[in-house]
Amino acid sequence: MASNDPGLAPLGAPAEDPVKGAIDIPTIDTETPVAPDQFDPQFETTRKEIWAYYSYYVGDNGLTLFNFGPTAFQNLMYQAAGDSEILHFFGRDRTINSIVLLCNGISFAIQIVVFLILGSFADFGSWRPNILIVLSLIAFGIGFGWLGVHTQEDWHIGVGLYIVGLIAYQTTITFWTAAFPGLARNTKDLRIKADEFADGRITRAEYDFADMMKRNELSNTAFYVQSVFEILILAVIVGIMFALHVNDSEANNNWGLSVLIAFATGVWILCAIPWFVLEKRRPGQDPGRTNIIVAGIKQLGYAVTQIWQLRQSLAYLVGYFLLGDSLNTTVTVIGTLQNEIVAYNSLQLTYLLIVGIAAQAVGIGTFWQIQKRYGLSTKTMFMVIAVCIVLLDGWGMIGIWTQAFGFHKTWEVWVYQAFYGLLVCPWYSYSQTMISEVTPRGKEFLFFSLFSIVGKTSAFIGPLVSSAIIDDTGNNSSPFYFLFALSLVSCAWLYFFVDVEKSRIEQQDFLEKEKSTKAEVVRV
Numbered sequence: 001m002a003s004n005d006p007g008l009a010p011l012g013a014p015a016e017d018p019v020k021g022a023i024d025i026p027t028i029d030t031e032t033p034v035a036p037d038q039f040d041p042q043f044e045t046t047r048k049e050i051w052a053y054y055s056y057y058v059g060d061n062g063l064t065l066f067n068f069g070p071t072a073f074q075n076l077m078y079q080a081a082g083d084s085e086i087l088h089f090f091g092r093d094r095t096i097n098s099i100v101l102l103c104n105g106i107s108f109a110i111q112i113v114v115f116l117i118l119g120s121f122a123d124f125g126s127w128r129p130n131i132l133i134v135l136s137l138i139a140f141g142i143g144f145g146w147l148g149v150h151t152q153e154d155w156h157i158g159v160g161l162y163i164v165g166l167i168a169y170q171t172t173i174t175f176w177t178a179a180f181p182g183l184a185r186n187t188k189d190l191r192i193k194a195d196e197f198a199d200g201r202i203t204r205a206e207y208d209f210a211d212m213m214k215r216n217e218l219s220n221t222a223f224y225v226q227s228v229f230e231i232l233i234l235a236v237i238v239g240i241m242f243a244l245h246v247n248d249s250e251a252n253n254n255w256g257l258s259v260l261i262a263f264a265t266g267v268w269i270l271c272a273i274p275w276f277v278l279e280k281r282r283p284g285q286d287p288g289r290t291n292i293i294v295a296g297i298k299q300l301g302y303a304v305t306q307i308w309q310l311r312q313s314l315a316y317l318v319g320y321f322l323l324g325d326s327l328n329t330t331v332t333v334i335g336t337l338q339n340e341i342v343a344y345n346s347l348q349l350t351y352l353l354i355v356g357i358a359a360q361a362v363g364i365g366t367f368w369q370i371q372k373r374y375g376l377s378t379k380t381m382f383m384v385i386a387v388c389i390v391l392l393d394g395w396g397m398i399g400i401w402t403q404a405f406g407f408h409k410t411w412e413v414w415v416y417q418a419f420y421g422l423l424v425c426p427w428y429s430y431s432q433t434m435i436s437e438v439t440p441r442g443k444e445f446l447f448f449s450l451f452s453i454v455g456k457t458s459a460f461i462g463p464l465v466s467s468a469i470i471d472d473t474g475n476n477s478s479p480f481y482f483l484f485a486l487s488l489v490s491c492a493w494l495y496f497f498v499d500v501e502k503s504r505i506e507q508q509d510f511l512e513k514e515k516s517t518k519a520e521v522v523r524v
Helices: 047-059 063-084 096-119 129-148 152-177 180-185 188-198 204-243 250-278 292-309 311-341 346-374 378-398 410-424 427-437 444-473 479-497 500-523
Strands: 086-089 092-095
Touching: 047 152, 047 180, 047 204, 047 250, 063 086, 063 096, 063 129, 063 152, 063 204, 063 250, 063 311, 063 346, 086 096, 092 096, 092 444, 096 152, 096 311, 096 444, 129 152, 129 250, 152 444, 180 204, 180 427, 188 204, 204 250, 204 346, 204 427, 250 346, 292 311, 292 500, 311 378, 311 410, 311 427, 311 444, 311 479, 311 500, 346 378, 346 410, 346 427, 378 410, 378 427, 378 479, 427 444, 444 479
Parallel strands: none
Antiparallel strands: 086 092
């Protein structure tokens, strides 16, 4: 998973590191990059391990706790509220959309604490795969828990399942995602490139390009494979829906939603097992004589105080915060509007998802092929997606002034699924690869957790603001004013203020200073 080699070193010097006690980094006097774990062939990434990595993502596809879980939750609330569409929640009467956004805010606030605790010490030792295993088990429990929640009287229980479900889903995705830089940098291809650089056959820029493309390959292929298999899963779900006669009655539809959440959870379990078994427990940083938890807290403190050296990482952090806020809230707002349009019909929602996932597969596949053919940078691909997010919010903003367009008509939700899948969903791959672009080697889990904390902070601020806007105006489309402006500002910020080449230089300086500091502590 994460690299235990945070810096640069000569390839042929496998001595024991006096600071970390892991892989040797005796000096940082050359420009020779080291592929993580390359001194120990037992940790070389295998094809089976890569496909096990992809397999986990096929299971953790979001159908359980990110798609149908929220739908089931909102469905029960609408039935409980009746025509008034008002329920008493958290001390006052609120609209359904307002409750959903508020629950999102609560969930994301809790996620900040979880990431702060786990992310600070996940880069130490070789135990970190256990984090994903435990979080996955919690998610499995929530998925099967929906089998007992399918009547309007259960909507209060649904609140808890919804909030904890979002936490479980987001944390599992984050700790799964954080493994891909280490997988990429332990492949045979990258080790060969490191040898070629050491021999002077390629330049540092060529090595960095190969590293970038390998990370993009794993990230994008995982997303593509997940999308293709998710279509097959959804096809099975359609059969289940017909077998349960979900269109015959409200009760059947409620039960159908709970059953398909449980079915998708079962698929997740089967797909997760290969990764749990085949993932190599690569050694992370050595905490030395310090307890791992204490070492994690110290590392977090050091990163917070020294991160100001990483100006480009901070610039992307700001842009990620703003654009992530906009996109997370946009998806939630459009999702509630979509659910109203199709009246929470589980079969109709499944058809919509099939269209969206098919478009998603085509979208990420096309993005990757274009990037590979023309040798485009991660940032270039990312900026295309950012512009499409601005267009999506512009589409919704029109709906403030008219009922003829702006997520009010049935045909629009079909077009939305296609547009979102083709041009916006690649965000979930490229935004993560961009994080790896600005993350120092060996700090993947810490930085991915920090970015997740920022992402979750933005994701609860946006919903709370949008909830207040809806409560004030009574118009479910009114948040698009705020979201369009936010997307536009964040898009401009990312374009003008994030420079990946400068970031690589800053990362090297950051790691050199950290190693120098540790060496001084050892001498003292």
